[in-house]
Amino acid sequence: MFDVIVIGAGVSGASFANKISKYAKTLLIEAQDYETEIPIRTNIFPEHNRPFIQNEIDWENSSIFPCKHTKSNYMSDEFNGVIDSTEFGIPLGNICYTENLIGELINQFEQQGGNFNSNERISKINRHSDHLELINAKGVSYSTKLLILATGSRGFDLQRSLGFEIPDHYTGTYLHLFGDENKINENIEWNYTFHINPKISWNGPFFFNKGKERISAGFLGEKNQSKEEIISKLERILKNYKPIQPFIEGLKYNLSSAVVGDISKHPIKRFSNDRVLVLGEAAGIVTAFFYEGLLPGVACADIATNTLKALLEKGSNFSRSELQKYDQEVRRILMPYFKNGNALEYLIYNEGSYVKSLWRLYTELLNENKLARKYIYEAYINHDLANHNTSNDRYVGEKWFGKLPVLSKITLSPRFFKAMLL
Ligand SMILES: Cc1cc2nc3c(=O)[nH]c(=O)nc-3n(C[C@H](O)[C@H](O)[C@H](O)COP(=O)(O)OP(=O)(O)OC[C@H]3O[C@@H](n4cnc5c(N)ncnc54)[C@H](O)[C@@H]3O)c2cc1C
Structure with missing residues (x-):
């Protein structure tokens, strides 16, 4: 019997598992094959995320954070609305190689005695009065006193089966473009470019996140947009959309590496139930305009750990009323922003x-x-x-x-x- 099982090793699940494993016997389960490779992602990681991970991650670790984020460009057809942190003080945050962030969180988790199973999908969960039973796609089962759903937008069936709502979700796509560091800096001045054009999407931006030798580019599309449709639109934009041609000139990309997936937003009503908490994007806790999901991931992990520490110490049965503090704290800390x-x-x-x-x-x-x-x-x-x-x-x-x-x-x-x- 585990004290805690976490389903999903994205930023939410990996950072929570890392924190809670100091206090509880923990199993982290991830459907993707992380042994082969954690899929690469180049993300914006603002300074306001830092308090939630500063005990685990060194802000100056250059394999996780290859560059400072000093310039954001809110771009329209006519203007570059640039926020340049040097005008005011410290950087806006870091650029994050999220695969390395997740890898480091999992390394530390294992060193602290946590168990990590990669390439394993949980397909069914049975509730019992004093524990939950999780069954994977091969029929192997695990028991736990407490379950954490950190399944992002990819575990809606499980989420529903436990009586939770699922958030509003839209199809998004992105890919990486690669090039020499100097060439990338020559092409694009800003670490983050956030561009709105209703012809691209009514629901979200087209963006560029600039790393060292790679740039991530993509956009948030329609609800239920098909994979073929959104990739073909991405291809047309990359090939023909004039305003972005100077940014990508001379960089290499492979359209078949484009990732397509749902992204959720708008928090669901309840993030906890008897013996279960929902973290991060699975709970729809992603900012509705900028689609910031890493902040909620690391914040939910921190808030959940703070809620659970005392409950673990007193041998709680993790009732809904005891777990409600997590919902309240998530709302108190994140909702003003x-x-x-x-x-x-x-x-x-x-x-x-x-x-x-x-x-x-x-x-x-x-x-x-x-x-x-x-x-x-x-x-x-x-x-x-x-x-x-x-x-x-x-x-x-x-x-x-x-x-x-x-x-x-x-x-x-x-x-x-x-x-x-x-
Ligand atoms: C194109 C794009 C760009 C973005 N850029 C940024 C950015 O720059 N900054 C930012 O803050 N946010 C960004 N976001 C949002 C942010 O990346 C996500 O909100 C965040 O990563 C979600 O983290 P998570 O851990 O909650 O979920 P996820 O990262 O989705 O992790 C969930 C994990 O659960 C696993 N899983 C699901 N079901 C099961 C199951 N049954 N069994 C086992 N495992 C399971 C999945 O395989 C997955 O690895 C972006 C999103 C998109 C789509």
Whole structure:
């Protein structure tokens, strides 16, 4: 019998397993074959993530964090709205080679006595009064006092079978482009490029995350969009979309390496039930506009560990009422920051004919208004997200609204008003 079994070794599951294995007999199970390779991912890892992993991961570890993130470009068809951290102070965060982050978390977990099974899919879970029984695809079963679902957007059936809701989810795709470090720096100035064009997607950005000798590029598409459809769109964009041609010129990529998968957002109502917690993206805890999912992953892992430490010590039976503190803490710590994403999502991710010009005005605002840039910078580096200053977001919203032509002000004022209340 294990104290804790974690299903899913993405950032949420690997960082939680690492933390909890100091206090409990833990098994971490991952469906993908990590022995062969942990799939590569180049991600944005803002400074505000740091408090949740600083006990495990060295912020200066260059195999995990190959470069500092100093420049973000919020890009429209006309403007580069650049946040340059050197204007204000410390970097916005790190660029993360997420496969190395996960690898290091799992290494430490095993050194602490944790058991890791890779290439193993859990297909069924039976509830008993004093434990849960997990059965893998080959019929092998495990028992545990407590179960952690950290299955991202790939374990919805299991999640439903345990009585949890599943979050809203959209199809996304990305691939890596490779080149010499100098060539990459010549091509693209910013560590992170976030570009909105409704012709690419109504639901999300086209992005570039710049690493050292690789760039990740992709976009968030429609609900239930097929793999063929989204890859063929990615191909057309990479080949023909003029604004990005200078960024990818001379870099090598292989379309067959494009990854397609669901990405969730909008938190489900409950993150806990008797003997079960749901972490990170599986619970839909991903910011609604920027699709930040690593922050919720590491934050949920930290909050869950803090909740469980005391319960493990007193030999708890992990009832729903005891686990509820986890839900409350996740909401207290993350939701003030999430509000801004909800407002931006409401204004930009819809089929309104005004979206393109509204995004253009946002990027122009960032260009010309130092205080707006400073407030965004502060959100990136804030170590106390529970006290995220929502009046800063309101300031940016008001200045943005102020830039609208008179007629648009009249038509869009109800939208802006509602966005402020979300
Ligand atoms: C294109 C794209 C770019 C992104 N860029 C960023 C970024 O730059 N910064 C950022 O903060 N966020 C980014 N995100 C979001 C972020 O990557 C995810 O939200 C985050 O990685 C989710 O982590 P997770 O551990 O919760 O889930 P996942 O990483 O999805 O891990 C879940 C794991 O569970 C395993 N699993 C599922 N079911 C089972 C089962 N039955 N048995 C065993 N194992 C199972 C899966 O194999 C998987 O490895 C991006 C997302 C996408 C799609």
